[in-house]
Amino acid sequence: MINVQEADFDLNKQYTMLRAKDNTDGAIVTFIGLVRDFNQGHDVTGLFLEHYPAMTQKSLEKISDRAKKRFNVNQLDIIHRVGQLNLGDQIVYVGVSSPHREEAFSCAQFVMDFLKKEAPFWKKETRKQHNKDVWVETNQKDKEALKKWQ
Template sequence: MISIQTDDFDVGTEYEALRSTGPSTGAIVTFSGLVRDSGDLSGVTGLFLEHYPGMTEQVIQGLIDEAGRRWDVQRARVIHRVGRLALADQIVFVGVCSAHRGDAFAACEFIMDALKTSAPFWKKEITREGEHWVEQKESDVARSRNWE
């Protein structure tokens, strides 16, 4: 279940959808990412995100499939917003349900770490002084490598 969208999402609704998976679900882990006021630059006032339609969904599906091979994943949900976003707006949601908490935590963390380095998204920070395309961070690459 993947959505690339400009509209905001409701974490409660997404949680309930994961919860409805069935009585064998024993754990749900979610992550929500927000626009913050600092990144590569300080004084960030917003973001602009672009993606490669079709390819983005394919890459994310591959990450979900890989998580399912590694852990007992009953269902996974990824939402990523694109377009112009303001401070404190939600950017991304990753939710995973499983029979056991360890699998749900690991799969959720894996998907989010891999999403930061594998999916074709481009992020521009907007500040009062101008705009700046964000380069991939070495710390994100290092976290993603930990899963290899």
């Protein structure tokens, strides 16, 4: 399941859906990314995420397909929010179920590393300094994270 949406998501609901799908799973790993108040040396007061729907969906499907081929997982769910988000709001959810914890953890990390670098989301932060909006460039740390998967 892959959803790009403005609405928030319910972690308990997502977990329950993952758990109900396959009784051979021994592990469920979830990751949630949140809007924080600090990024790349700047105080942040909000975040706006923009995307091109067809391109974004296709990119997330490609990341998901690569992850499923690489790791022994039974279920991989991705939800990414768009639109205006406030401090503390949930941005992204990755849920993985697998027979073994190592595969579930690795798969979730793989998805996030590729999502941060390859998924076509454009982020505009509202920064405390001068109360201005700034489009955010990809972080060097996110670029480096992909090297471990090669």
